[in-house]
Amino acid sequence: MSGTGGTNSGSGGNGPSRRSGGTGGSGNQAGRGQGGARRRNEQGRERNRGGDRQFSSAAPSQRTRRADPARLVAFEVLRAVAAEDAYANLVLPASIRKHALDRRDAGFATELTYGALRGQGTYDAVLARCVDRPLGQLDPAVLDALRIGVHQLLAMRVPAHAALDQTVGLVRAVIGAGPSSLVNAVLRKVTAHDLEGWIAELVDGMTDATAIAALRHSHPEWIVRALRQALVAHGRDVAEIDALLAADNAAPVVHLVALPGLATLDDALAEGAEPGRLAPGSAYYSGGDVSRLPGVSTGTIRVQDSGSQLVARALAAVDLGDRRSDGPEQWLDLCAGPGGKTALLSAIGQDRGVHLTANEPVPHRAQLVRQALRPLPADSWTVRVGDGRDVGREQPESYDRVLVDAPCTGLGALRRRPESRWRRQPSDLVSLAPLQRELLASALDAVAPGGVVAYVTCSPHHAETEAVVDDSLRRRTGFERLDAGAALDAVSVGGALDAGHGSSAQLWPHVHGTDAMYLALIRRTL
Numbered sequence: 001m002s003g004t005g006g007t008n009s010g011s012g013g014n015g016p017s018r019r020s021g022g023t024g025g026s027g028n029q030a031g032r033g034q035g036g037a038r039r040r041n042e043q044g045r046e047r048n049r050g051g052d053r054q055f056s057s058a059a060p061s062q063r064t065r066r067a068d069p070a071r072l073v074a075f076e077v078l079r080a081v082a083a084e085d086a087y088a089n090l091v092l093p094a095s096i097r098k099h100a101l102d103r104r105d106a107g108f109a110t111e112l113t114y115g116a117l118r119g120q121g122t123y124d125a126v127l128a129r130c131v132d133r134p135l136g137q138l139d140p141a142v143l144d145a146l147r148i149g150v151h152q153l154l155a156m157r158v159p160a161h162a163a164l165d166q167t168v169g170l171v172r173a174v175i176g177a178g179p180s181s182l183v184n185a186v187l188r189k190v191t192a193h194d195l196e197g198w199i200a201e202l203v204d205g206m207t208d209a210t211a212i213a214a215l216r217h218s219h220p221e222w223i224v225r226a227l228r229q230a231l232v233a234h235g236r237d238v239a240e241i242d243a244l245l246a247a248d249n250a251a252p253v254v255h256l257v258a259l260p261g262l263a264t265l266d267d268a269l270a271e272g273a274e275p276g277r278l279a280p281g282s283a284y285y286s287g288g289d290v291s292r293l294p295g296v297s298t299g300t301i302r303v304q305d306s307g308s309q310l311v312a313r314a315l316a317a318v319d320l321g322d323r324r325s326d327g328p329e330q331w332l333d334l335c336a337g338p339g340g341k342t343a344l345l346s347a348i349g350q351d352r353g354v355h356l357t358a359n360e361p362v363p364h365r366a367q368l369v370r371q372a373l374r375p376l377p378a379d380s381w382t383v384r385v386g387d388g389r390d391v392g393r394e395q396p397e398s399y400d401r402v403l404v405d406a407p408c409t410g411l412g413a414l415r416r417r418p419e420s421r422w423r424r425q426p427s428d429l430v431s432l433a434p435l436q437r438e439l440l441a442s443a444l445d446a447v448a449p450g451g452v453v454a455y456v457t458c459s460p461h462h463a464e465t466e467a468v469v470d471d472s473l474r475r476r477t478g479f480e481r482l483d484a485g486a487a488l489d490a491v492s493v494g495g496a497l498d499a500g501h502g503s504s505a506q507l508w509p510h511v512h513g514t515d516a517m518y519l520a521l522i523r524r525t526l
């Protein structure tokens, strides 16, 4: 499992470390020593492991009673995720602000938070060997603190004594003195092995490849099974599963897109962004706070995964040679919130005089769509707040291009949503299936003769991709599937994405460095 926590929220920084010594806490805490500096680097990692297996001789009760703010942030976020069903990527920035972390500590807190959440499966297996009772019998807050401790010990370059002292200090400060001895004793046991050593011990005697991969890469077994099936279904080697799962545990690089006709990436490139290797007009940025880049605050440069950019561009680029009408094209984005693909589509459509209708049923998400569209001329788009399932009946055969970016499990974007792999259940597939079919049916009703529908998910799961498209077309005549892989190639920078040929295309984190976006293109012929 990778030790990268990573962030799209842009922590990092280039200035000198502003603190030294201490017990591994963050710099805005009093009581730092001066010598033996242990600093957080630009990614927020603590370094200088000198004496890393030396533990404090002080009893837990005599050690620090203060919680290091960076670790406190990680703890707060893990608690909110577990107890309030919160999303880490939403809670984390607020907690970082609340505790006024500087860039380095924010980077440390981000890595700790995301790493502890992603690694939870492996870490709980380690903890189960070190705790003298079932983990379910521990106070959930203590368990979260232990996970934070394990991630520091096994996957971050935090000296062991600092990881121990600071985690025990956190527990004393925010949970109470009682559990600190237990946490101290358990984390000492964890230091018996490094991560590889623990994994070797845990998988010893196991024979089931799915279970081993799940444990090694900290994924639920049902997701490993589904991803293996998806690889095979798309003609890839099942042995890629390890690379795919490992990619889910790595921090995604921030991808940017300059909205065509409204911005260029020149300033971002001057600030250290690299030209995107897959999508035209895109860039990769790992230089920290992306909001300080010109264009990002005005919305003409947007953070958007290259996979999302490519599927939107592929839909816009399909040749509509059989289109019946002569006027400007009408486009529909049926599931638009929060508006990432909507903004790109609208920008692409400007020089063709396109009018885009963006539909989203959730009012606050519809508002985000309006914000995303703000840089585009107001008479070139409409936001419809409603159920996409009604559009086909209300406006049959009305649109030339329709995007169905369907609500899905998001199994292709696990690296961005660190807690979602534990929250998602196989039953989600069952409950999403009718909605996905009804939305695609509505889109097929709404598309005009000669027009095209793009069915997209950020999941490679068969049940929400191929199965939906096959079922939806089985009872219809007058539709044909286009070669989605060729359509992606046609809009990509190198022209050879290897996303599959035949009826559908699938992008992969471990191959393309994108979310696992699925694309099917369907043309109405009659």
Ligand SMILES: C[S@@+](CC[C@H](N)C(=O)[O-])C[C@H]1O[C@@H](n2cnc3c(N)ncnc32)[C@H](O)[C@@H]1O
Pocket (backbone or CB within 6 Å): 308, 334, 335, 336, 337, 338, 339, 340, 341, 342, 359, 360, 361, 362, 365, 386, 387, 388, 389, 405, 406, 407, 408, 439
């Ligand atoms: C995968 S997201 C779309 C992401 C978006 N296309 C983008 O690029 O930013 C799916 C969206 O579908 C919306 N949705 C859920 N139920 C819907 C329905 N019945 N009709 C239309 N949209 C729906 C969700 O609220 C969510 O905003």
